[in-house]
Amino acid sequence: MQPLFCGAGARIFHFEDKIRTNTRVYRMDFVALNIPVADEVQAEIFTAYLADFPFESFETGDGMLKAYIPQERLADCKQEVDALLAGQGVAGRYISIEAQNWNALWEQNFPATDVEGRLRIRAPFHEPAPAGTMEIVVMPKMSFGTGQHATTWLMARAVLDLGVAGRRGLDMGSGTGVLSIVAAKCGAAHLDAVDIDDWADANCRENVAANGVADRVEPLLGDVARIVGRTYDFILANINRNILQRDMKSYAAALVPGGDLLMSGFLEADTEAVVAAAGAEGLQPVATASRDGWVMLHVRKS
Numbered sequence: 613m614q615p616l617f618c619g620a621g622a623r624i625f626h627f628e629d630k631i632r633t634n635t636r637v638y639r640m641d642f643v644a645l646n647i648p649v650a651d652e653v654q655a656e657i658f659t660a661y662l663a664d665f666p667f668e669s670f671e672t673g674d675g676m677l678k679a680y681i682p683q684e685r686l687a688d689c690k691q692e693v694d695a696l697l698a699g700q701g702v703a704g705r706y707i708s709i710e711a712q713n714w715n716a717l718w719e720q721n722f723p724a725t726d727v728e729g730r731l732r733i734r735a736p737f738h739e740p741a742p743a744g745t746m747e748i749v750v751m752p753k754m755s756f757g758t759g760q761h762a763t764t765w766l767m768a769r770a771v772l773d774l775g776v777a778g779r780r781g782l783d784m785g786s787g788t789g790v791l792s793i794v795a796a797k798c799g800a801a802h803l804d805a806v807d808i809d810d811w812a813d814a815n816c817r818e819n820v821a822a823n824g825v826a827d828r829v830e831p832l833l834g835d836v837a838r839i840v841g842r843t844y845d846f847i848l849a850n851i852n853r854n855i856l857q858r859d860m861k862s863y864a865a866a867l868v869p870g871g872d873l874l875m876s877g878f879l880e881a882d883t884e885a886v887v888a889a890a891g892a893e894g895l896q897p898v899a900t901a902s903r904d905g906w907v908m909l910h911v912r913k914s
Contacts, residue, residue, distance in 0.1 A: 641683040642709040647702060649677045656905055661696055665689045727769050746797055750788045750819045763876040766901055766908035767850050768794050770874050776800040779845035789816035791848045796825035805831045806838050836862045846872040853878035857889040864893035867913040876908040883907050
């Protein structure tokens with residue numbers, strides 16, 4: 613099965629990350645909404661539709677998209693979800709999932725991530741990186757950023773190639789802080805790591821400390837309002853299309869002339885819309901890259 617971790621609100625969530633807590637085993641009853649799909653393109657479309665509801669993970673396999681939601685949250689949105697599917701001519705099937713030891717499942721299914729042999733993103737229970745390979749150790753707990761998802765992989769690779777040494781940066785929607793950590797280990801002078809969720813903020817603080825970069829990464833709890841009056845040489849924003857478009861003006865205002873903005877969290881079909889939003893704020897395309905249907909867009913302030 614191929615996991616599809618999609619946006620919910622301002623960020624992208626990974627199901628097993630979200631329900632892991634500091635030390636206890638977290639048990640929760642979930643419901644799987646099974647939706648028949650013709651191919652992965654249709655699966656991506658339905659994933660995007662359902663991202664506005666409190667589903668916490670998506671996976672595809674054998675012609676089926678499975679969307680997972682806490683049982684206690686389903687009643688809040690079931691009528692709307694059913695209407696959405698009916699409007700697309702599709703009927704979904706809800707299947708209850710018995711409470712499990714999600715911590716154990718998380719550790720079984722969370723592999724380390726390799727970025728072209730130059731970077732290894734891993735949890736403490738994985739084998740260390742080979743000598744000479746940059747290594748980031750994160751314990752995701754409840755926040756996004758294990759490196760598994762295509763958007764994180766694309767952004768991490770782009771940071772490796774950006775040339776951030778000595779520059780000030782912003783990691784918007786920082787999650788675990790993994791991109792801030794990569795940038796700091798590439799020599800960035802300072803990063804503000806901004807996230808709207810208090811548990812992501814706490815996890816980011818733990819991870820930057822564990823990776824020895826707490827002196828150069830400052831987690832900030834809040835939204836884009838936290839960056840008003842601040843300026844950056846580069847900005848990293850791995851969020852989603854709607855948030856990127858909404859906050860583009862703020863990103864452009866915060867960038868110094870010649871500054872770089874790297875964005876991901878959107879699908880290939882949305883690239884033109886994101887490029888247009890950036891262009892309207894004087895941000896010109898430099899490069900794009902794609903992986904598994906997801907896109908990283910690099911623009912620069914002229």
